[in-house]
Amino acid sequence: MSTADLHTLTGAYAAHALEADESRRFEEHLADCPSCAAEVAEFRATLARLGSAESAAPPASLKAAVLAALPTARQQAPALAPRAAGKRPGERRWWRLALAACLAAALTTGAVAVQQHREADRARARATALQQQDRFADLLTAPDARTATAAATGGAGAGTVVWSHSRARAGFLATGLPDPANGRTYELWFADGDVMRPAGLMPGGNGALLLTGSPNGADGVGLTLEPAGGSEHPSGAPIMLLPLS
Numbered sequence: 231m232s233t234a235d236l237h238t239l240t241g242a243y244a245a246h247a248l249e250a251d252e253s254r255r256f257e258e259h260l261a262d263c264p265s266c267a268a269e270v271a272e273f274r275a276t277l278a279r280l281g282s283a284e285s286a287a288p289p290a291s292l293k294a295a296v297l298a299a300l301p302t303a304r305q306q307a308p309a310l311a312p313r314a315a316g317k318r319p320g321e322r323r324w325w326r327l328a329l330a331a332c333l334a335a336a337l338t339t340g341a342v343a344v345q346q347h348r349e350a351d352r353a354r355a356r357a358t359a360l361q362q363q364d365r366f367a368d369l370l371t372a373p374d375a376r377t378a379t380a381a382a383t384g385g386a387g388a389g390t391v392v393w394s395h396s397r398a399r400a401g402f403l404a405t406g407l408p409d410p411a412n413g414r415t416y417e418l419w420f421a422d423g424d425v426m427r428p429a430g431l432m433p434g435g436n437g438a439l440l441l442t443g444s445p446n447g448a449d450g451v452g453l454t455l456e457p458a459g460g461s462e463h464p465s466g467a468p469i470m471l472l473p474l475s
Contacts, residue, residue, distance in 0.1 A: 257405055261406075264390065268370075271392060271438060369393075372397045375392055375393070375394045377391065378390070390402070393451075414456065415432070417430070417464075418451060429441040451472045452468035452471045
């Protein structure tokens with residue numbers, strides 16, 4: 231496969247449609263081709279927006295039907311303890327009914343609370359993802375958007391930074407980096423001379439991240455491997471350092 235052929239595979243790579251050998255060769259090419267890296271980032275942002283546009287929430291009738299059935303759903307009968315001396319059958323039935331009613335009320339209330347909490351979490355996650363996609367798309371279409379690409383130390387994977395001074399925003403695209411071990415994460419940094427300020431965490435070796443903070447005033451973006459949760463200052467030498475110039 232020639233270099234000219236590799237330039238045509240940006241869309242297929244972004245959609246994960248390449249064979250393993252093709253993907254490996256394209257990633258080697260991507261580390262040295264800023265134009266392809268920027269095009270892959272654009273394709274991924276577009277695919278993410280298309281995917282979110284096709285997503286659909288479950289119908290409200292489904293939630294209503296489940297919640298309506300909870301109080302009347304038949305549960306497995308509990309094992310009965312031996313009859314206690316002096317207890318009348320009617321008294322035992324009354325206590326069992328009261329206990330069952332309390333359990334049903336508790337289960338119903340708990341199920342509703344759990345369901346509402348999960349729905350709120352999903353809604354917040356969807357809103358955050360859409361906001362990130364919109365900001366990334368806005369960054370990629372900025373008239374002064376620029377890119378820089380570099381290979382990681384040791385040659386395992388590459389990274390591309392996209393930035394716009396007019397938007398005061400930057401994004402990072404990782405390709406082919408090894409996933410961090412348990413308890414570790416990748417952290418991005420803006421390099422302001424000798425000072426490194428945190429710019430976001432990337433838990434995996436592939437994907438895009440909109441960086442926290444403005445690139446204005448910074449002369450580079452660095453990537454380090456840090457403990458889970460990130461660090462206030464880099465704990466080691468950068469795996470890669472991309473110039474913002």
